[in-house]
């Protein structure tokens with residue numbers, strides 16, 4: 001792994017740096033570029049701005065790796081409150097939620113995660129929107145796909161995520177490319193061993209294109225989560241080749257990342273969904289975004305020392 005990335009990921013676990021980031025007045029502006037805020041109100045405000053700009057959104061209440069039932073319950077309550085607001089504010093046709101099963105108890109007890117995810121799906125149904133289950137490290141893939149299968153038995157609109165870097169993913173993509181199946185394809189964000197994942201970036205990119213082809217060739221609704229300009233272009237070409245019309249697939253990008261490109265694609269008639277993270281647990285998320293892109297880190301470090 002590149003040394004800067006290693007350093008930033010180490011900072012993600014450092015309390016002193018966390019305190020510095022949370023309290024430095026200017027760094028708050030940089031945090032706000034990538035995280036919508038800490039409250040439901042902040043999340044709804046960011047959603048309204050993006051929807052007004054012609055974009056769709058998926059909202060993630062930050063927090064993961066919960067080993068505490070009370071914390072898992074707090075996360076469920078946050079989603080229930082948010083879904084209620086999306087319904088009340090008439091946003092549910094353009095805004096859905098993304099859920100990390102580890103944040104609702106997967107590491108404690110798989111049944112608890114299923115029960116909690118079920119409560120969130122019930123609230124999403126009432127609100128008139130959908131849920132996508134984020135994918136985490138490879139030790140959770142089977143469990144997460146199993147829970148996805150169970151939830152889809154009741155709510156076929158529950159979406160899943162596949163990570164192109166995993167060797168298994170082409171098979172998963174082929175199996176899941178069925179009618180009504182909503183699948184987000186991303187490169188994959190976790191540090192995985194080469195026994196289970198492609199490690200070289202160009203291998204990951206090639207795998208992404210193979211999986212994208214499998215999803216586009218099938219009958220499901222693929223959701224292409226990437227900021228990579230080359231992949232965005234290839235997906236556009238492949239979608240046309242498979243006779244896919246805009247609206248039969250979508251692009252997804254993170255809040256604050258390539259916002260001009262998000263708007264350009266939407267203006268060209270594509271469906272573009274922005275992943276909006278919010279909540280008190282923003283620090284680890286922010287550090288991962290920094291680790292992905294050195295230019296973001298430079299921007300961020302400058303903001304810590306300048307006024």
Ligand code: FAD
Pocket residue numbers: 133134135136161163186187188189190225226227228229252253254257258274275292293296
């Ligand atoms: P990268 O390989 O990071 O970058 C490729 C190129 O994209 C860069 O060279 C640059 O040209 C451009 N680019 C990338 N970042 C920026 C930037 N900040 N500013 C400007 N240009 C940039 N991962 C999971 O493991 N599980 C999930 O559930 C999951 N959900 C996701 C949901 C969404 C909507 C998105 C967008 C990502 C998600 N990810 C998830 C993260 C994903 O796996 C990647 O780690 C992340 O998207 C970075 O990969 P990339 O495809 O954007 O390209």
